[in-house]
Amino acid sequence: MVELGSTRNGLVAVTMSQIAEQAGIGRATLYKYFPDAQAVLTAWHERQITTHLDELSAAVDPAAPAIERLEAALHTYAHIQHNSVHHHGGELATLLHRSEHVDRAQQRLRGFLQDLIVEAVRDGDLRDDVATDELATYCLHALTAAGTVPQEAVHRLVTLTLTGLTATRGKSSAGRPH
Structure with a gap:
């Protein structure tokens, strides 16, 4: 998985923007496959x-x-x-x-x-x-x-x-x- 452990408030607080950035994809692409x-x-x-x-x-x-x-x-x-x-x-x-x-x-x-x-x-x-x-x-x-x-x-x-x-x-x- 994308390395999100560095997020300040933990994985539960991670945002779609953070996931998209870490994955190197656009938020729109991420939202195409996942609602949240x-x-x-x-x-x-x-x-x-x-x-x-x-x-x-x-x-x-x-x-x-x-x-x-x-x-x-x-x-x-x-x-x-x-x-x-x-x-x-x-x-x-x-x-x-x-x-x-x-x-x-x-x-x-x-x-x-x-x-x-x-x-x-x-x-x-x-x-x-x-x-x-x-x-x-x-x-x-x-x-x-x-x-x-x-x-x-x-x-x-x-x-x-x-x-x-x-x-x-x-x-x-x-x-x-x-």
């Missing part, structure tokens, strides 16, 4: 999310066992979270994360992980005492923390998350077979 600055920011955010989802898909070797594909996806997601932390705070995030495109992307991401989890449960590699949609949600929430830990802790966080998926397979929470 929020639409430009939303389009940029949508492109960022699509890029992240494509990274997740590309990280997974379709020929690998489901558990390996899941691990690759979780590592990739954790690294995306870690590297995107500066985009996830403040007023801009609040504005952009209320959009429909975010809801669609979250559903796609949760479904992608859930499909991998279903396969890994079927293969006997993951616990079967918790619903797969809950496990996918657990992974997403746990790995959101990757945005707040040092780089060297990201791998440990993924390992811990995977351990939560495999712990007590076929046992009740008290540790007895169910």
Whole structure:
């Protein structure tokens, strides 16, 4: 995206004139494609999310066992979270994360992980005492923390998350077979 971080009041206060100037285009051209600055920011955010989802898909070797594909996806997601932390705070995030495109992307991401989890449960590699949609949600929430830990802790966080998926397979929470 155009470098707008130098605007005095932040990205939320950016104007169409500033965007057009930074992009090296006329305001009329910009208005031809976008009604306002929020639409430009939303389009940029949508492109960022699509890029992240494509990274997740590309990280997974379709020929690998489901558990390996899941691990690759979780590592990739954790690294995306870690590297995107500066985009996830403040007023801009609040504005952009209320959009429909975010809801669609979250559903796609949760479904992608859930499909991998279903396969890994079927293969006997993951616990079967918790619903797969809950496990996918657990992974997403746990790995959101990757945005707040040092780089060297990201791998440990993924390992811990995977351990939560495999712990007590076929046992009740008290540790007895169910």
